[in-house]
Amino acid sequence: MQAPEIPTLNIIGAGHLGRTLACLWHRRGVFAIGGICNRSVESSAAAREFIGAGTAAESLDTMPPAGLWLIAVPDDQIVSTAQKLASYLPSDRQTLVFHCSGALPASALASCTHATLASAHPVHSFADPQRSLEDLPGATVALEGDIDGMQRLESAFRALDCPCIPLSPEQKVLYHTGSVMACNYLTVLLDLSLQTFAAAGIDGATAKQLLAPIVLQTANNNFALGPERALTGPLVRGDVETVTRQLQTLEKLAQINPGTAALAETYRTLGKAALPLAKRAGLSDTARRQMSDLLTANPDDKVS
Ligand SMILES: NC(=O)c1ccc[n+]([C@@H]2O[C@H](COP(=O)([O-])OP(=O)(O)OC[C@H]3O[C@@H](n4cnc5c(N)ncnc54)[C@H](OP(=O)(O)O)[C@@H]3O)[C@@H](O)[C@H]2O)c1
Structure with a gap:
């Protein structure tokens, strides 16, 4: 045959x-x-x-x-x-x-x-x-x-x-946007992260060595545990002073070098987007309000 x-x-x-x-x-x-x-x-x-x-x-x-x-x-x-x-x-x-x-x-x-x-x-x-x-x-x-x-x-x-x-044809744009958020914007976030390490004087190779295990672990935790349990760090812990210091430092950096302004802007935007998730993960209402005030405040009032 x-x-x-x-x-x-x-x-x-x-x-x-x-x-x-x-x-x-x-x-x-x-x-x-x-x-x-x-x-x-x-x-x-x-x-x-x-x-x-x-x-x-x-x-x-x-x-x-x-x-x-x-x-x-x-x-x-x-x-x-x-x-x-x-x-x-x-x-x-x-x-x-x-x-x-x-x-x-x-x-x-x-x-x-x-x-x-x-x-x-x-x-x-x-x-x-x-x-x-x-x-x-x-x-x-x-x-x-x-x-x-x-x-x-x-x-x-x-x-x-x-x-x-x-x-269906109607699903395509939002379906694709979901994939862009997780995949393409993860790459943008990593680039911003590397820029932040560079501002601290840490070279790219060392920064990548630091980041690779924790980024892969974070991705794995998200799929294994879900975003509520995967979210760690100062925001979900309610460490208002740490978040204040990080934001102030990024804003000072932007004043010295306007090319780094996206670092503070992204930190604020994603911090605000993280608040409902942090609430679901157990952040108290008081800490959430303090974080929200901090992240929405006029940057010029905060830099000392
Ligand atoms: N890249 C991804 O990760 C990915 C993932 C999923 C889906 N897609 C989809 O795959 C498609 C292609 O993306 P890609 O990333 O592979 O693009 P790409 O690497 O930029 O390749 C595009 C190719 O199209 C050719 N081209 C451009 N205009 C043309 C024309 N008028 N006539 C004939 N050939 C032309 C280019 O030719 P020259 O080499 O001569 O410039 C190039 O070889 C897109 O629809 C994208 O949404 C991409």
């Missing part, structure tokens, strides 16, 4: 995400990689090198026929890329066109009227494609769009050991 033919996947935008998925699908024999089209042919060739299969295309009109098209360009260019792709698709409704944006629904591809449309958002940070080849398995993928497209993508992602969940 003849083996079933492997479907061909074309990729428009083989950047961090596109090249990683294509490489994994190629290695697992899920899809044959067809054309790869980035903005420059040099970039397409580099992506082809990474994936280990496919053909670098100069433009859409030189792409081979394919049963699936992944549009993995930046979100703001998905609609216009789908508009360009539409005229190259056959009218038999057999082609699946999908994107991987967390925030946009599959209907962003609506100009591809003759295709099945879907979106598939892996909850994973593709910061380094080489690392993602190892780390992606286990990440969940949120699927949305036409049922047939979702089913085809579910089996493609399951072949990469990625479980899938369905989402």
Whole structure:
């Protein structure tokens, strides 16, 4: 008996995400990689090198026929890329066109009227494609769009050991915002933390050595114990004087070096956001009011 033919996947935008998925699908024999089209042919060739299969295309009109098209360009260019792709698709409704944006629904591809449309958002940070080849398995993928497209993508992602969940188009923006809060803003917080260590004269390597175990432990505690039990530190202990000293020091720092103003602003904003959580974790009403007054006070009144 003849083996079933492997479907061909074309990729428009083989950047961090596109090249990683294509490489994994190629290695697992899920899809044959067809054309790869980035903005420059040099970039397409580099992506082809990474994936280990496919053909670098100069433009859409030189792409081979394919049963699936992944549009993995930046979100703001998905609609216009789908508009360009539409005229190259056959009218038999057999082609699946999908994107991987967390925030946009599959209907962003609506100009591809003759295709099945879907979106598939892996909850994973593709910061380094080489690392993602190892780390992606286990990440969940949120699927949305036409049922047939979702089913085809579910089996493609399951072949990469990625479980899938369905989402409605209405859920997508808030779903993605939740992931941005935890993942992207954690990175921003770590950067601000490193800036604070630097202001204390502690070099980056030492600061990272200090932070790595406690940040990983904090993340693990959050998932194992929940945020109420994971929250430790001066705010939830009601140590008003410690919080006062930290805030005053950050505000003095901002006066000396305005480039560090985000440190005091973020400390205040997140401190205020932490108060309802701290209350649930047992902070007394009196301490909570004192913290609230402190965190909302005019900074100019506080610096001595
Ligand atoms: N990165 C993540 O962690 C992550 C996670 C989940 C979902 N996503 C989603 O994945 C998608 C891609 O993100 P990414 O981070 O992989 O982006 P990226 O690394 O910036 O890659 C984008 C790629 O698109 C190409 N491109 C841009 N405009 C194009 C155009 N008009 N025609 C053809 N190719 C074009 C770029 O080509 P050049 O190389 O020639 O510039 C680049 O290769 C987005 O929808 C994003 O929301 C990303």
